Amino acid sequence: MTEATDFVTVAPAADLPPGERLVFEYGRHWVVVFNVDGEYYAIEDCCTHEEYPLSEGTLRGYSIECAKHGANFDIRTGEVLAPPAIIPVKTYPVRIQDGQIQVAVPG
Ligand code: FES
DSSP states (O other), X not given: OOOOEEEEEEEEGGGSOTTOEEEEEETTEEEEEEEETTEEEEEESSOTTTOOOGGGSEEETTXXXXXXXXXXXXXXXXXXXXXXXXXXXXXXXXXXXXXXXXEEEEO
């Protein structure tokens, strides 16, 4: 069985300038959205190592470094770039609709 996915409106795009991030909760999911040079990326706000919020990490380019033990993930793909995490983090589609950031998260 596949989960239904809907785009949900998160915030006005103007509220998330380049270099910034925002976190929102939807259902059972915590999601962090990044603006990198005008492009938006959304990942689950949960490190796959020990479930620490990735939104508290350091972003360098497209790499988010977990603040707890230093795992790195590519925010575009979720791929692990550096241990100790070994499982990719979930990524979610993002779109801008009528000036609003919308993220597709499982329902
Ligand atoms: S909780 Fe993120 S690296 Fe350990």
